[in-house]
Amino acid sequence: MRVGLFVTCLIDMMRPEIGFSALKLLETAGYEVVVPESQTCCGQPAYSAGNRKAARDLAEKFVNEFEHFDYVVIPSGSCGGTIKTHYRDLFLDDLDLRTRMERLASRVYELTDFLHNVAKIDQLPLREPGAFSGSVTYHDSCSGLRELGVQVQPRALLEKVPGVRLTEMKDSRTCCGFGGSFSLKYGDISSAIVDEKCMHIHGSGADAVVLGDLGCMLNIEGRLRRTGDDRTRVLHVAQVLAGDA
Amino acid sequence: MQVQSMHFKQRAGQKLADQRLQQNLKKLSTKFVSGRASAITELDDFEGTRDAAKERRMRAIENLDVWLDTFEKEATRRGATVLYAESAEDASRLVVEIAKKHDVKKAIKSKSMVSEEMALNQALEAAGIQAIETDLGEYILQINGNEAPSHIIAPVVHKDKEEISDLFARVHKRPRLTDISAMTREAREILRPQFLSADMGITGGNFVIAETGSVAIVTNEGNEGMCTLLPPKVHVVVTGIEKVLPTLEDLATVMRLLPRSATGQSISNYFSLLTGPRADDELDGPEHMYFVLVDGGRSNLVGTEFQEMLRCIRCGACMNHCPVYQKIGGHSYGWVYPGPMGSVLTPSYAGVENALDLPQASTLCGECHVVCPVKIPLPDLLRKLREKQYEGKMRPSVEYVGFAVWAFFAKRPMLYRLATRIGVRVMTWMGGSKKSISKLPFAGGWTDNREMPAPTGKTFRELYKQRR
Numbered sequence: 170m171r172v173g174l175f176v177t178c179l180i181d182m183m184r185p186e187i188g189f190s191a192l193k194l195l196e197t198a199g200y201e202v203v204v205p206e207s208q209t210c211c212g213q214p215a216y217s218a219g220n221r222k223a224a225r226d227l228a229e230k231f232v233n234e235f236e237h238f239d240y241v242v243i244p245s246g247s248c249g250g251t252i253k254t255h256y257r258d259l260f261l262d263d264l265d266l267r268t269r270m271e272r273l274a275s276r277v278y279e280l281t282d283f284l285h286n287v288a289k290i291d292q293l294p295l296r297e298p299g300a301f302s303g304s305v306t307y308h309d310s311c312s313g314l315r316e317l318g319v320q321v322q323p324r325a326l327l328e329k330v331p332g333v334r335l336t337e338m339k340d341s342r343t344c345c346g347f348g349g350s351f352s353l354k355y356g357d358i359s360s361a362i363v364d365e366k367c368m369h370i371h372g373s374g375a376d377a378v379v380l381g382d383l384g385c386m387l388n389i390e391g392r393l394r395r396t397g398d399d400r401t402r403v404l405h406v407a408q409v410l411a412g413d414a
Numbered sequence: 415m416q417v418q419s420m421h422f423k424q425r426a427g428q429k430l431a432d433q434r435l436q437q438n439l440k441k442l443s444t445k446f447v448s449g450r451a452s453a454i455t456e457l458d459d460f461e462g463t464r465d466a467a468k469e470r471r472m473r474a475i476e477n478l479d480v481w482l483d484t485f486e487k488e489a490t491r492r493g494a495t496v497l498y499a500e501s502a503e504d505a506s507r508l509v510v511e512i513a514k515k516h517d518v519k520k521a522i523k524s525k526s527m528v529s530e531e532m533a534l535n536q537a538l539e540a541a542g543i544q545a546i547e548t549d550l551g552e553y554i555l556q557i558n559g560n561e562a563p564s565h566i567i568a569p570v571v572h573k574d575k576e577e578i579s580d581l582f583a584r585v586h587k588r589p590r591l592t593d594i595s596a597m598t599r600e601a602r603e604i605l606r607p608q609f610l611s612a613d614m615g616i617t618g619g620n621f622v623i624a625e626t627g628s629v630a631i632v633t634n635e636g637n638e639g640m641c642t643l644l645p646p647k648v649h650v651v652v653t654g655i656e657k658v659l660p661t662l663e664d665l666a667t668v669m670r671l672l673p674r675s676a677t678g679q680s681i682s683n684y685f686s687l688l689t690g691p692r693a694d695d696e697l698d699g700p701e702h703m704y705f706v707l708v709d710g711g712r713s714n715l716v717g718t719e720f721q722e723m724l725r726c727i728r729c730g731a732c733m734n735h736c737p738v739y740q741k742i743g744g745h746s747y748g749w750v751y752p753g754p755m756g757s758v759l760t761p762s763y764a765g766v767e768n769a770l771d772l773p774q775a776s777t778l779c780g781e782c783h784v785v786c787p788v789k790i791p792l793p794d795l796l797r798k799l800r801e802k803q804y805e806g807k808m809r810p811s812v813e814y815v816g817f818a819v820w821a822f823f824a825k826r827p828m829l830y831r832l833a834t835r836i837g838v839r840v841m842t843w844m845g846g847s848k849k850s851i852s853k854l855p856f857a858g859g860w861t862d863n864r865e866m867p868a869p870t871g872k873t874f875r876e877l878y879k880q881r882r
Binding site for chain 1: 423426427430443737738741742774775776777778779780781783784797798799800801802803804805809813817820821823824825827830834837838841850852857858859860862863864865866867869870872873874875876877878879881
């Protein structure tokens, strides 16, 4: 089975190690993983800003690059949500692309959803020396949760990691205030929302907050550090599962 | 009511800095969010009921003219007068005319957001007719210099008990009370003579029912009964044209959802279904009953991609659950309707260009869609409004330039690879030994409040190529 890994533009630039953790998880699960070299961005920033033209162009590019794989796996709920649930809206005027996308959509998965529900993995990769151990609290990123139904999958997988204990925070499913360009345009509102999230993370007493989306990750980490918390780690679920962090 | 949505950013900033308001807004999650969560478990098939309500509301909206026609016939047959108003101002004029016709000096009102659209109280005052709000929340706002409501079902959610204690003591000129039931009793003592001496009762209408020509009104204080059944000889219902439901069965379906979604109640304390004026063999009810059905921009939505917004049943769940509303409150939004539903309605009714911030000021987290009892895809509608802005060249020019540059590279993998390599190296250098950027040009909105975690020197694709 060939899996196409869409790394996402934020992981590509900001946190490449998460891409390698995802790669390792998929290969350990026995898949042949291909990372198409021409991939760039799914187009979500344009789609959310109302720039349909740019979003559609990038959506078409994505379909061309990924439709020949058995599965497409994405270590991000919001890119996954854009592709799986919104691309069809962008191809309303193009029957051919819409049909191709409909065929592709059912094979597109968020990483933990794929590992839990398709690969049904028991074995996680061997942990690297010094890999994270301690208590973690899971933040449900909005699109993964509400567009793709990612909720039990990451938790079930985290329970398999030796040395990692899951402890729930209050309101784990409430938005962290990132919202893409919202965090730039309305920085003060965004930071008031993320403060609430940080408070709940602290309230959980966890050593690390674990999540599945880079936007939330940069937002939460950025606010924790700015407010003087250098202790709480902010980790992508792939890093913890792969034993890399 | 004048649209003030262009001041959104400035107002939101003030609200964020208002510590007292921040404290008061916490009521939303402790009271409404948890209340709804437990109330919906009472229904065996909550999802099925939502689907049914959505279908029944859409049946009404898709044939709005037919059902309004039926409603008018049935209401008229039962002795009521049905009037239509194209604009909110027209609606106010009609109510003033009705009042003058019946020589009304004093009107008592139960809660109505449509009357806020109409700025009805001001119109009545201008015509020399005293208008008195009788919903406790609306009464508080009226005696506080005609302040605007900040929530569609909890108009004074932004205030705390102490503020209201002070207000009552000052306006009522009585000793300051702090016990809520004592304060409520005081308001009742003040309002009772008003109820008894009014000539006209004005209410909103949660729904109007086509098959019977009735109006359904939900309250928790029973004031709608006092406004319609007690002395007033005239009852005027003001509501939007989209509030029509074909049958009483439809009403039963939506009523299973409305109080539960709104306040977490299985049923509101009071529920009135009023049909026609008092008949000869009846003991109570007004001598005259009028319906003023307001368009006010609603019919422009019929048949468009925003049509789904018309099935809204005004429960307020979307704002109660909105992370943005929870932080800035309702006044920031600048018109009658706040939160996600208001961010769709305000630009739809008043023009996209008059409320540029509202569709943008959302994280699109999707919780409003999840909790909406009639499954309105609010995030999709907000995104469609963003498309209108973008295509209508209403965004700042820097956004167009930025997207043009970004899309140029994103569509060309070779150039994109080069650009991201350079970008990552620059940002890594900016992060220094701290591996964190405290000030980013063109991204002050981010770095004024947060660090930007720095990248680590190379892109994934560079490293991937090296490792393979």
